Amino acid sequence: KNQVEQSPQSLIILEGKNCTLQCNYTVSPFSNLRWYKQDTGRGPVSLTIMTFSENTKSNGRYTATLDADTKQSSLHITASQLSDSASYICVVSPGIPGGNKLTFGTGTQLKVEL
Amino acid sequence: DVKVTQSSRYLVKRTGEKVFLECVQDMDHENMFWYRQDPGLGLRLIYFSYDVKMKEKGDIPEGYSVSREKKERFSLILESASTNQTSMYLCASRTTGVDYGYTFGSGTRLTVV
Numbered sequence: 001k002n003q004v005e006q007s008p009q010s011l012i013i014l015e016g017k018n019c020t021l022q023c024n025y026t027v028s029p030f031s032n033l034r035w036y037k038q039d040t041g042r043g044p045v046s047l048t049i050m051t052f053s054e055n056t057k058s059n060g061r062y063t064a065t066l067d068a069d070t071k072q073s074s075l076h077i078t079a080s081q082l083s084d085s086a087s088y089i090c091v092v093s094p095g096i097p098g099g100n101k102l103t104f105g106t107g108t109q110l111k112v113e114l
Numbered sequence: 115d116v117k118v119t120q121s122s123r124y125l126v127k128r129t130g131e132k133v134f135l136e137c138v139q140d141m142d143h144e145n146m147f148w149y150r151q152d153p154g155l156g157l158r159l160i161y162f163s164y165d166v167k168m169k170e171k172g173d174i175p176e177g178y179s180v181s182r183e184k185k186e187r188f189s190l191i192l193e194s195a196s197t198n199q200t201s202m203y204l205c206a207s208r209t210t211g212v213d214y215g216y217t218f219g220s221g222t223r224l225t226v227v
Contacts, residue, residue, distance in 0.1 A: 004156075034216075043118075043204050043218035044157075089156070100145065100164070100208075101172070102216075104156035 002027040004092050006105035013112055017080055021108045023073040023090030031093040035064050035075045038087045038107070047075070047088075080112045117141070120205050120219040127226050133192040135222050137205030143217075145208040146188035148172075148180065150201040151221075157204065163188055195226045 004025045013019050025033070032051045036044035048057040048064040050073070056065050061078045077084055087107040094101065121136040139146065145164050149157040149172075159172030161180040169180050177199060181189045188207075192199055205219040 036218075041123075041221070041223070043206075043220045045218070046216065049215075100147075100162055100170075101159060102157075104158075106154055106156040 002092070002094065002103045004090055004103050004105035006088075006090050006108050008108060009106075010109040011111070013080055013110070015080060015082055015112050015114055018076065018078050019080060019110065021075045021077075021088050021090075021110070023075070023105055025071050025073070025090070025092045025103070025105075027071075027092040027094050027103050029095035030068065030071075031095045033064075033066055033073050034091045034093070035062070035073075036089045036091060038089055040086070044089055077110075080110075082112050082114070085110060085112045118205055118207050118217050118219040120203075120222050122222050123220065125222060125224045127192075127195050127224065129196060129226055131192075131195045131226075133195050133224065133226075135190040135192075135203055135205075135224070137188045137190070137219055138186050139188075139207040139217070140186065141207070141209075141217075142185065143207040144185070144210055146182065147206040147208070147216075148178075148188065148190045149204045149206065150174070151204055152201050160190065195224075197226050200224060200226045 007022045034049045035047045038044040050066045052068045063076045066073045089107045090105040118139045147162040148160040163169045163182040179191045203222045209215040
């Protein structure tokens with residue numbers, strides 16, 4: 001069964017600090033992996049997308065890494081801001097023919113405090 | 115920017131009512147999706163559509179139906195709402211191509227009482 005597991009479930013950090021969120025997946029075959037940010041009561045917004053051949057992808061203060069051999073990904077947030085408080089969701093897309101059925105993690109709830 | 119618009123942010127409906135959730139996208143995407151999101155479960159696919167009048171069941175289609183009469187509009191229908199359908203409903207659309215650029219709407223928080 002295709003699964004995506006994220007850790008930690010929740011995290012509280014002080015403003016200005018860095019943090020790293022983890023994602024392990026069992027989806028096979030694998031097409032790409034995305035990280036989304038979801039603010040409370042809103043839809044997810046894409047941060048990064050990586051195919052199996054990419055190791056790292058940055059979007060401002062967000063840097064995602066991917067190890068397709070170990071089926072692990074991480075999202076590193078640098079110099080956190082209060083606006084980073086949100087749920088971060090790891091999403092894996094299977095290779096064709098399962099291409100339209102994404103597998104979602106349950107998210108890491110991040111809270112950034114003063 | 116691609117925009118996916120869901121017609122309602124919040125809805126409260128009674129058990130047994132027929133409920134329509136509407137979703138419109140403005141970028142001529144072929145593929146559209148309906149998900150529900152519940153705490154601790156992640157997003158689960160209800161139905162998707164890859165073309166006008168085409169639909170396919172996702173992982174949890176029971177109690178739902180969909181309609182895609184026009185390319186830009188994808189409707190989710192709860193034939194007879196039940197309390198276990200209280201949830202956040204998210205619509206998404208996708209480009210075709212390698213990077214599968216999904217864009218989500220802001221969601222509809224449905225409460226069935």
